Amino acid sequence: MSNLEKYNQVFCEQFSLESGFDCEKVKMNDTADWDSIGHLNLISALEDVFGIMFETEDILSFDTYHRGIEILGKYGIEI
Numbered sequence: 001m002s003n004l005e006k007y008n009q010v011f012c013e014q015f016s017l018e019s020g021f022d023c024e025k026v027k028m029n030d031t032a033d034w035d036s037i038g039h040l041n042l043i044s045a046l047e048d049v050f051g052i053m054f055e056t057e058d059i060l061s062f063d064t065y066h067r068g069i070e071i072l073g074k075y076g077i078e079i
Contacts (some may be wrong), residue, residue: 003079007072008047009066014042028063050077 001009011023015033028034034042043059046052046068052075054062062068069079 002055003072003077007046007069007079010042014038014045023065034045035071041055046072052077054066 006022011017011026012019012021013030014039015031017023017026026034028039031038039059039062043054043062047054050072052072054071054075058071058074059067062071
């Protein structure tokens with residue numbers, strides 16, 4: 001499974017999205033399940049899947065699908 005597939009799978013699972021959903025449109029304030037608990041669950045799942053530990057600054061600035069890709073790049077994860 002590619003990193004993109006893993007990333008999309010985490011988004012679909014964490015936010016109860018249908019498989020194949022266009023995750024590129026997912027934003028914190030526009031997604032019902034992306035509340036404070038959903039955010040922590042997303043971060044935790046991504047840390048587990050990619051074997052990393054996000055810095056606090058990155059957790060706080062992670063508010064869109066695309067921003068998450070940028071942040072993962074900082075940790076050497078190519079999406």
